[in-house]
Amino acid sequence: EIDRLENRRRKFIADVSHELKTPLTTISGLVEGFKNDLIPENEKDRGLDLIDREAKRLIRLVNENLDYEKIRSNQIKLNKVSIHLHDMFELIEEQLFVLAREKGNKIIIDANEHDTVYADYDRITQILINIVKNSIQFTTGGNITLKARKTGKETVIEIEDTGIGIDTKEIESIWDRFYKADLSRTSSMFGEFGLGLSIVKQLVQLHDGNINVVSEKQKGTKFTIVFPNE
Template identity: 50%
Template sequence: MKLIYQQMLAFLAVIATVLILLGLSFSKSTRTMVYMNTWSTMEKYANSLVEQSVRVSSQDNGRVTFDTNALESSELLLQNQSVHFTVYNAKNTVTFPDNVNTAKISATDWRKLKRGEIVHKVSDRNMRLQNGQTQPAMTDVLKPYFYTDSHNKRRLIAVVKVGSFISDINTNINQINKNLIKPLIISSLVALGIAFLLASFSNSRINRLRRATKQVSEGNYDVKLKTKHRDEIDDLTNDFNGMIKSLKESQDEIKRQEERRRTFMADAAHEIRTPLTTINGLLEGLAYDAIPEESKDQSIKLMRNETKRLIRLVNENLDYEKIRANQIGLNKQEFDAVDALNNLVEQLQQKAEAKNDTLELQIPKQISVYADYDRFVQIMFNITQNAIQFTDNGQITINAQRGFEESIFKISDTGIGMTSEQLSNIWERYYKADPSRRNTKYGESGLGLAIVHQLVQQHNGKIEVTSKPDAGTTFTIIFPDKFQSKNS
């Protein structure tokens, strides 16, 4: 069954239940009200009968007599209204009418009457009288009347029972119920229409979500539904919008990673193909004596260099994977970095001079650092070599200082710099900010900064880069002290 019909049935069931309960309650209240009005009217009849027919003689010790003519006149009048009455004397004997065989009032009711209580009785079934006749079901009011003599003594003088046929009362009740049925039917139809409108409204909002879901399943992640934050469907719509946003971000990240994968494969293939092509060409030249004798030593030297380049490339890849998988154990200790930095400058001085660069150290006489010595040298070496690679006729400055429970190292250059887009990718394998420098004198593979980034993270440190095109680049590396490193 469709949701709209389920909602309509639910709404209709609730409304129908309410209407039925209201109808039953109203019908019961109406029945009670009709009986109360009937009893009230019959009490008034009883009062009128007593006033017209009962005579109490104050001279004859309060003797009670009944005016039969007045009672007969009242009987004729009340019969036209389907009202019947019986008068009992103080001895529970029928005084009027004398031609009807009426049973005495029960002892229980008589005790109530003597206490001055008015008794209401309802008989839902026809009653068989002593003369064999059947009396229709009636509702009766038994009302006592008292006389207070000169001695202030109160005594019962008469009981009047006034009755009306229940069939007449039920006729009135049925008529009221019939009049109630029509409004109930109209209310039900109106409720059905309202239920349909409410169900259609809710269903349309759900269908909107379904259409949006279908668009997403077809690959459209730009769907966004408007909400007014009113109810649970709007909350679901907000969750749907959040899900679409996450899916879009995931899809964009997948595309970006796929692009990086293709670039990585292309760069890796290029880095490996270049030395292999060189080696293969030289081997073929040697095999077919295409290389002059005086050039063979140079060719062999070139093949050695290309072979070393391949070995270095493979080692760097293995080194990177081990670092990223946290498979390299760091032997961290506290040492003075001054000697390590001086040795670093000596090693790279020749490369810097080849680019007409100046290497400058700005460090104190002593600078302690908590790190793995060999990996610290590797980090500083790779960054400094990277600075030399992208700086011509400039200056590379290595600065070191102590911070609060940390050691801070800065390597600045005056080279070509990088754009914000290039900065966001420098930690990727084989990424080069300047692709034109793939085949440099030193055979950089593009793995150096990726390894640096992983090693700094292994030290629980931080590395930041600031750069502007044609304005140089500054790398800031922070090594936390022993206590801070353990808590990181």
């Protein structure tokens, strides 16, 4: 187990170096081009857009690592409140609408307008966006459904897609900090550095909740998150 984690740590450091170097090199090259007036007038808008996009990607990469370290060192403080799930789902749909449309996907909301969850607003937003973005990435021309139901003691949230699914042998690994998706896929499956679902799981556990996933290849994946009620 120690050897396995050490190998993943080394792979992670290599990934970090590569991921950070690429946008920094792009930004540096374009800035140099602007300073020396080497970029044609008709290419300047495109260059500025690329600088903006790569700078934002750098911020995402850094923030993802900072989040993980804060969670690991128990620096996250939760401010739990009652949150209306239907409103939260609509917010997620609004934020990810363009991303879903680009893949020909539809986000479906199946929740009672009166149902609430007792959670930290910012962190549950982070949890849901991470999972829904993952579902969108591996679904094409399908549906991502956000469901909620409430019992006497807990609130259950389900995020189900009709995508390509996760191989049975990979299910347990998706929660590992250094897990990376198959390189043959178009991009990182669970966050820029393979930290996304590791962060999600720890945030759910900080809420005294639990999360699990079931999946079938070429049929879809369902994440189930359970939060205790107030």
